[in-house]
Amino acid sequence: MKKIGVFDSGIGGLTVLRALRRRAPRADFVFLGDLARVPYGVHDQPTILSYARSDAEFLLSQGADAIVIACNTATAAALDALREELDVPVWGVIAPAAEEAVRLSRGGIAVMATEATVRSGSYERTLRALRPGGEYHFLPCQKLVSLIERGVPEEAEEAVEQCRAYLAPIVGKSVDTLVLGCTHFPLYSGAIASLLPGVKLVDSGEALAGQLSEILREASGEGRTDYCVTARSEAFERAVKRLDGSAAPGCVRCVGAL
Ligand code: DGL
Numbered sequence: 001m002k003k004i005g006v007f008d009s010g011i012g013g014l015t016v017l018r019a020l021r022r023r024a025p026r027a028d029f030v031f032l033g034d035l036a037r038v039p040y041g042v043h044d045q046p047t048i049l050s051y052a053r054s055d056a057e058f059l060l061s062q063g064a065d066a067i068v069i070a071c072n073t074a075t076a077a078a079l080d081a082l083r084e085e086l087d088v089p090v091w092g093v094i095a096p097a098a099e100e101a102v103r104l105s106r107g108g109i110a111v112m113a114t115e116a117t118v119r120s121g122s123y124e125r126t127l128r129a130l131r132p133g134g135e136y137h138f139l140p141c142q143k144l145v146s147l148i149e150r151g152v153p154e155e156a157e158e159a160v161e162q163c164r165a166y167l168a169p170i171v172g173k174s175v176d177t178l179v180l181g182c183t184h185f186p187l188y189s190g191a192i193a194s195l196l197p198g199v200k201l202v203d204s205g206e207a208l209a210g211q212l213s214e215i216l217r218e219a220s221g222e223g224r225t226d227y228c229v230t231a232r233s234e235a236f237e238r239a240v241k242r243l244d245g246s247a248a249p250g251c252v253r254c255v256g257a258l
Helices: 013-023 045-061 072-085 094-104 115-120 122-130 143-149 157-170 185-195 204-211 213-218 234-243
Strands: 003-008 028-033 066-069 108-113 136-140 175-180 200-203 225-229 252-254
Touching: 003 013, 003 045, 013 028, 013 204, 013 213, 013 234, 028 045, 045 066, 045 072, 045 115, 066 072, 072 094, 072 115, 072 122, 094 108, 094 122, 094 175, 094 200, 094 204, 108 115, 108 122, 108 157, 115 122, 115 136, 122 136, 136 157, 143 157, 143 185, 143 234, 157 185, 175 185, 185 200, 200 204, 204 213, 234 252
Parallel strands: 003 028, 003 066, 028 225, 108 136, 108 175, 175 200, 225 252
Antiparallel strands: none
């Protein structure tokens, strides 16, 4: 494996890319942020599957020899289909995050995710298969995606208040582990953690990268990362700078709508 293709609807995938890059110093990466169609979480499954197909196709056209779906919503809607349809390895983030949550938790588990991820039942099925009698809470938190895409920082009142409102249903419950079941949400992990002191947070990108660490260590490329987007966004460019210290100015290429 030399070049790993990574896609998400937008900024969130950068949190997964960061986790992968840390464990794969020699791999090449090509990242696609589908900013022309973000957010994915408000759409139905067939629509998200068609977006995911075109994203993966683009990455393969750039020479990717493995695909990471750096998006919980697209993992829920498209992982099985892409695994069947493509000749390269395809990885998603939901099973690794659910497994990590069950490993860490001794009480209830909550999952913050997009509307489509919650509706898919993907986390619920995976968690119940791992621990059938567990206490689970599934929280649709779609508006956080738009705040993060607009570049609203996690310390802004708007962001904190939105997190507080979404987390209200689990206050006073015996939740000890919270899955950030959308790859955008690690960018608000400080705000979320301060609202839920003592609760362990699971980052789905970190969970996947942890499971792939051996494969990632052996990947052999030149350590390059190409950043592609389907539409320009200043918040995306700022997030690249923040999450990848070695990214050169102007390194984000706009490839147009897919
Ligand atoms: N980052 C995404 C996820 O992990 C998708 C957010 C969206 O586009 O709605 O679910």
